[in-house]
Amino acid sequence: MALKDKRQIDKNKHFFQSVGHALEGIKKLVVEERNFRFDLIITAVVLCFGLFLRIAIYDWLWLFAAFFSVIGSEVLNSIVENVVDLIVGHHFDLMAKRAKDIAAGGVLLSALFAVIIGALIFIPRIFALLK
Numbered sequence: 078m079a080l081k082d083k084r085q086i087d088k089n090k091h092f093f094q095s096v097g098h099a100l101e102g103i104k105k106l107v108v109e110e111r112n113f114r115f116d117l118i119i120t121a122v123v124l125c126f127g128l129f130l131r132i133a134i135y136d137w138l139w140l141f142a143a144f145f146s147v148i149g150s151e152v153l154n155s156i157v158e159n160v161v162d163l164i165v166g167h168h169f170d171l172m173a174k175r176a177k178d179i180a181a182g183g184v185l186l187s188a189l190f191a192v193i194i195g196a197l198i199f200i201p202r203i204f205a206l207l208k
């Protein structure tokens with residue numbers, strides 16, 4: 078699935094070419110975005126906790142909704158940062174600041190959603206374990 082033509086700008090010719098570019102995008106997120114790596118580590122830790130505490134299927138559904146909400150907003154934040162940098166370059170610009178701060182606010186809100194879901198699922202179980 079290696080991408081032979083690194084300077085391609087026309088449409089992908091087949092499904093596997095599209096998947097190859099999508100995987101390249103995910104690799105960029107993992108390698109270049111510190112917060113994205115942090116989200117993945119937290120997700121792995123929470124998954125381990127969920128398996129250890131044998132949480133119910135409905136709890137897993139909420140947890141996965143929370144994971145993908147955070148990851149989705151992190152992806153949107155990275156897109157905004159890249160597009161803004163492409164447009165304004167290395168200059169201070171109030172609209173650039175506004176766009177980046179709003180995108181970061183979106184990540185913060187989805188992280189808050191994930192913390193609430195995690196607390197509702199895990200705090201009662203941890204208390205039950207301690208009894």
Ligand SMILES: Nc1ncnc2c1ncn2[C@@H]1O[C@H](COP(=O)(O)OP(=O)(O)OP(=O)(O)O)[C@@H](O)[C@H]1O
Pocket residue numbers: 112154158165166167168169170171173174177178181
């Ligand atoms: N061109 C610019 N003009 C004005 N302010 C900017 C510009 N670029 C960045 N900033 C400000 O600096 C902050 C951090 O910039 P940037 O989002 O590029 O860094 P980051 O470390 O990748 O952020 P994050 O922690 O969200 O991943 C932005 O939220 C914004 O407030």
